[in-house]
Amino acid sequence: MSITSDLLRGSTDTIILSVLEAGDSYGYAINKAVARATDGRYEMKEATLYTAFKRLEESGSVLSYWGDDGGAGARRRYYRITESGKKVLAVLRQDWEESKKIIDTLTKGKEDGNKDPDLH
Amino acid sequence: MSITSDLLRGSTDTIILSVLEAGDSYGYAINKAVARATDGRYEMKEATLYTAFKRLEESGSVLSYWGDDGGAGARRRYYRITESGKKVLAVLRQDWEESKKIIDTLTKGKEDGNKDPDLH
DNA sequence: CGATATACCTTGACAGGCGAGGTATCTTGT
DNA sequence: ACAAGATACCTCGCCTGTCAAGGTATATCG
Numbered sequence: 001m002s003i004t005s006d007l008l009r010g011s012t013d014t015i016i017l018s019v020l021e022a023g024d025s026y027g028y029a030i031n032k033a034v035a036r037a038t039d040g041r042y043e044m045k046e047a048t049l050y051t052a053f054k055r056l057e058e059s060g061s062v063l064s065y066w067g068d069d070g071g072a073g074a075r076r077r078y079y080r081i082t083e084s085g086k087k088v089l090a091v092l093r094q095d096w097e098e099s100k101k102i103i104d105t106l107t108k109g110k111e112d113g114n115k116d117p118d119l120h
Numbered sequence: 121m122s123i124t125s126d127l128l129r130g131s132t133d134t135i136i137l138s139v140l141e142a143g144d145s146y147g148y149a150i151n152k153a154v155a156r157a158t159d160g161r162y163e164m165k166e167a168t169l170y171t172a173f174k175r176l177e178e179s180g181s182v183l184s185y186w187g188d189d190g191g192a193g194a195r196r197r198y199y200r201i202t203e204s205g206k207k208v209l210a211v212l213r214q215d216w217e218e219s220k221k222i223i224d225t226l227t228k229g230k231e232d233g234n235k236d237p238d239l240h
Numbered sequence: 241c242g243a244t245a246t247a248c249c250t251t252g253a254c255a256g257g258c259g260a261g262g263t264a265t266c267t268t269g270t
Numbered sequence: 271a272c273a274a275g276a277t278a279c280c281t282c283g284c285c286t287g288t289c290a291a292g293g294t295a296t297a298t299c300g
Contacts, residue, residue: 014227
């Protein structure tokens with residue numbers, strides 16, 4: 001695994017839904033938006049993206065439609081977040097905040113008494 | 121998957137190494153320490169723990185030895201973090217800080233102009 | 241002497257990430 | 271006119287980490 005891939009795992013859906021919350025978008029654009037927002041430090045892989053779209057659509061968090069507007073390049077499949085998806089997003093954000101605290105707590109060190117739980 | 125399992129994924133090694141940084145310990149105790157430190161909000165599964173130990177030992181981040189001290193219960197296999205492991209831990213902590221920033225950035229929303237990257 | 245806590249370990253299934261490969265459209269340079 | 275490159279989508283199959291389930295052994299306590 002690469003440096004961040006496993007840490008970012010589990011945030012893929014949250015990221016996508018967050019982008020869609022601001023307005024309908026499509027795969028290629030989201031990919032670029034993510035890369036731009038992180039100054040290229042993180043880039044979602046296409047396979048990961050499309051797998052996530054499928055997952056999100058099947059679970060009813062997003063819906064998709066073909067955009068026939070004349071952009072530069074091929075036809076685009078746009079995604080829109082559903083009401084259900086907005087609720088899911090809220091929960092995912094809460095989960096993230098919670099997880100952050102947990103990991104920070106467990107990762108700072110300074111634990112004592114690991115050796116003998118009997119003493120506690 | 122449970123709520124946090126996918127978000128915690130990728131932090132397992134960091135957590136274990138952080139505990140060991142404070143002193144040698146063993147599986148069962150680490151498990152309890154983690155549960156205690158998070159007030160039971162998070163509990164590592166045993167299978168996950170022992171898989172991680174194996175991984176960490178094979179990569180040289182920890183070493184193990186049988187403790188024959190008379191604790192309550194069966195014999196314990198203690199783990200000690202190596203010098204190499206300490207370096208790995210430092211990197212993992214940095215990665216975590218970096219990932220936190222990335223996810224926070226991508227998750228806050230407020231992105232605009234998703235629709236047409238051409239405009240940027 | 242059986243229940244419970246301590247303590248370790250393995251197997252197999254599952255899910256998400258992603259490398260690799262494929263298809264089609266549109267623009268631009270020569 | 272045509273090749274190259276950007277835009278844009280999608281699938282297959284492997285890899286890795288998680289974890290439910292199951293197993294073993296020892297010590298303590300009622």
